[in-house]
Amino acid sequence: MTAYGLSVVQILAVAVGGLLLTGLMAKVRARAEGRVGAPVTQPLREVVKWLGRESPRATGGALMGVVPVVLLVTTALAAAIAPLAGVGTAGAGGADALVVVFLLLTGSLALALGGLATATAFGGMGASRAMTLSALTEPALLVAVAAFAVPGRSMNLATLVRYSLAHPAGVASPSHVLATVALLMVVVAETGRMPVDNPSTHLELTMIHEAMVLEYGGRDYALVSLGGSMRLGLLLGLLATLAVPWGVAPSDSVPALGLGLVLLAVKAGALALGVALVEVRTAKLRLFRVPELLAAGFVLAALAVVVGVVVR
Amino acid sequence: MSRRVVPTAAGEVRARASALLETHRLAAIVPHDEGTRLKVVYVFLAGPPDDRVELEVLLDAVAPSVPSLADLSFPAGRFERAMRDGFGVEPVGHPNPRPLSRHGHWPAGYHPLRRDAGPRPPLASDTAPFPFSPVEGTGVYEIPVGPVHAGLIEPGHFRFSVVGETILKMTPRLWFVLRGLERLAEGCTPERLVELAERVSGDSAVAHGVAAALALEEALGIDPGPAVSRVRASLLELERVTRHVAGIGALANDVGLSVAHARALTLVERLSRHGAELTGHRLLRGVARPGTGTLRAPLDGVLYREVAERVDELVGSVLANTVAVDRFGGTAVLCAEEARRLGTLGVVARASGLGVDARVEHPFAPSPPTRVSGGGDVRARFDQRLGEVRDSLAWLERVAAGDEVVGPSPSRSRDGAGLGVVEGWRGAVVHRVTLDGGRVARWSVTDPSFLNWPALALALRDTIVPDFPVANKSFDLSYAGNDL
Numbered sequence: 190m191t192a193y194g195l196s197v198v199q200i201l202a203v204a205v206g207g208l209l210l211t212g213l214m215a216k217v218r219a220r221a222e223g224r225v226g227a228p229v230t231q232p233l234r235e236v237v238k239w240l241g242r243e244s245p246r247a248t249g250g251a252l253m254g255v256v257p258v259v260l261l262v263t264t265a266l267a268a269a270i271a272p273l274a275g276v277g278t279a280g281a282g283g284a285d286a287l288v289v290v291f292l293l294l295t296g297s298l299a300l301a302l303g304g305l306a307t308a309t310a311f312g313g314m315g316a317s318r319a320m321t322l323s324a325l326t327e328p329a330l331l332v333a334v335a336a337f338a339v340p341g342r343s344m345n346l347a348t349l350v351r352y353s354l355a356h357p358a359g360v361a362s363p364s365h366v367l368a369t370v371a372l373l374m375v376v377v378a379e380t381g382r383m384p385v386d387n388p389s390t391h392l393e394l395t396m397i398h399e400a401m402v403l404e405y406g407g408r409d410y411a412l413v414s415l416g417g418s419m420r421l422g423l424l425l426g427l428l429a430t431l432a433v434p435w436g437v438a439p440s441d442s443v444p445a446l447g448l449g450l451v452l453l454a455v456k457a458g459a460l461a462l463g464v465a466l467v468e469v470r471t472a473k474l475r476l477f478r479v480p481e482l483l484a485a486g487f488v489l490a491a492l493a494v495v496v497g498v499v500v501r
Numbered sequence: 502m503s504r505r506v507v508p509t510a511a512g513e514v515r516a517r518a519s520a521l522l523e524t525h526r527l528a529a530i531v532p533h534d535e536g537t538r539l540k541v542v543y544v545f546l547a548g549p550p551d552d553r554v555e556l557e558v559l560l561d562a563v564a565p566s567v568p569s570l571a572d573l574s575f576p577a578g579r580f581e582r583a584m585r586d587g588f589g590v591e592p593v594g595h596p597n598p599r600p601l602s603r604h605g606h607w608p609a610g611y612h613p614l615r616r617d618a619g620p621r622p623p624l625a626s627d628t629a630p631f632p633f634s635p636v637e638g639t640g641v642y643e644i645p646v647g648p649v650h651a652g653l654i655e656p657g658h659f660r661f662s663v664v665g666e667t668i669l670k671m672t673p674r675l676w677f678v679l680r681g682l683e684r685l686a687e688g689c690t691p692e693r694l695v696e697l698a699e700r701v702s703g704d705s706a707v708a709h710g711v712a713a714a715l716a717l718e719e720a721l722g723i724d725p726g727p728a729v730s731r732v733r734a735s736l737l738e739l740e741r742v743t744r745h746v747a748g749i750g751a752l753a754n755d756v757g758l759s760v761a762h763a764r765a766l767t768l769v770e771r772l773s774r775h776g777a778e779l780t781g782h783r784l785l786r787g788v789a790r791p792g793t794g795t796l797r798a799p800l801d802g803v804l805y806r807e808v809a810e811r812v813d814e815l816v817g818s819v820l821a822n823t824v825a826v827d828r829f830g831g832t833a834v835l836c837a838e839e840a841r842r843l844g845t846l847g848v849v850a851r852a853s854g855l856g857v858d859a860r861v862e863h864p865f866a867p868s869p870p871t872r873v874s875g876g877g878d879v880r881a882r883f884d885q886r887l888g889e890v891r892d893s894l895a896w897l898e899r900v901a902a903g904d905e906v907v908g909p910s911p912s913r914s915r916d917g918a919g920l921g922v923v924e925g926w927r928g929a930v931v932h933r934v935t936l937d938g939g940r941v942a943r944w945s946v947t948d949p950s951f952l953n954w955p956a957l958a959l960a961l962r963d964t965i966v967p968d969f970p971v972a973n974k975s976f977d978l979s980y981a982g983n984d985l
Binding site: 218318391 | 642644645755760763764822824828968969
């Protein structure tokens, strides 16, 4: 398969997979509450349904039409270059961890601007909270990825995964385990899950991500919703790839890539299941305690780097 | 217990009220439109022993006014504003005579509770917009929320003045569900009035139903007897348990513990079904009637014990979560002095350390022991409600086992009026009824929410915005009961 083919497959996998993971996590919550819950495919069906609707936009909210596109394009680009199913993606040479984080941040920034564009109190409130938390999660995210990069001496994700595949014993190193835990904490915050943000709440005053997107409707909302799910899929996929790299196809043979895709789905699914199971037992943190959680994530990540450099 | 009526000249009200407020609380100001004149009744309550004093002031129907008591008692100021909007009685010297219940689009001079008010006139343009006091300073901004909310909540508008995430001031605007209930009651039969009372606030059907029945019995001179009182007391506690369990679950849900919430809802459902067996209605309607009241099925002591055990498990799981405990602790503190000065009632007051409980002050039947905790934060209100659930379930279990309960005999007055005071699950509900030829001439309702709403606004100072839902739920106030 060509590099471009693999990238397209990865984008589709992240899009569909992200929606299914969202549905899976909602299903786990429903079952824990003693409800049957909506089918796992519900978010997918909803996005398809909303795509067929017109998008009402606030007066002066022209930005609302741009935001979903920016969010979707940046997330798709990150999904295209990152080594998820295989390392030989188009643009793998540029798949630097900094680039991926920058792409994700561009999406976050677009969402925040969209929240401000409508000039409603909730949008501004959500944007302000999201940016505050972003300022704390992004450094932790970078440092955690850097910890994975220490053994291979490269911030390029493809090189990093290749190195990891060639040296499987490294997965059991203290640095690797610490970095995995730190990255997990960051992913939970970055995707707006408990205990940082409650994706299922109806209480506007407590929202972070949802407050920014309250004003979207129809096709716009479908794209924003899809973008949010793709971020979840991408981040869980990246976490799975970095933490447990086996299965990521080092070659471009179709069977190897197929296996890589299946294993990616299994790993991301298992991660989502684990996060969801922890989530239903977790209360939402007081907003001012969230920085403490993220600081802990940062410290763990920094520790992972130090341990990785010292213990060799 | 007896009700003393003291005819008072308008000029003497302040002196008399000031003396009474040393020992009594002002429970209601009830204006009556008698055509050529207006009668304003100031209801003062104290107990134990149960004492009820009414100052009766007669006013001219044209441009009526009374001296304001707002500087003597905070509740008086609220009652006076409601009286000004409903009847056009001017409280002279009121420090803050803003409209309270008045709809912004009512034409000037329209007082809907006056007899000659007629049908509602066409709505005029909103000439007097609701004045939210502006809060200014660097970085201060406003968040308007409601009256339409994202969830299934009653309508209310909240205006937050916020710096960063910290609330400087919150002003609630209510009366979006003003239904004109008091006016609707005029001309009703006593039975019909109780049906109406059961619909004041859906979650307090027993409290309002019994309060109306007690008021009617006093007005009619009926003694319902101990068996009926026992039924009423039991239903009142069942309502208390059901609503508190629902509230405990909702508090857990507001910090994200949706599993605990789901478990609480299953208990609420079982209690509601049990209630339907007892009364024929899931909200326990239909039993409180003047002079009568029987249950269709026996109380179920086994159920009460099981619910108590389940509640303990449920609460254990919530309080074992350190994050939940952190969210509850120190949030939205209402100190005892503030609670006292605002005239706060019920669970909110008891969680702030005030020993106010109409079951003790104005008993009509035996009841579970009252309990007072302190602290005044969300955690204190959570614990207070939990404690009351345990007390009420243990008491219900004893009553179900057939323990003899004997209450005080009710008062009888033949001046055609009656007062009903009941400790509902939120706090003291006060109904006052005047009959004329066997029909209701005037019915006045005071839900504890009316006096507790300002306490919520005060408790929110220095609370952060995302903690508002859990703080609001810990007060658990009624919009319908407040708006009437």
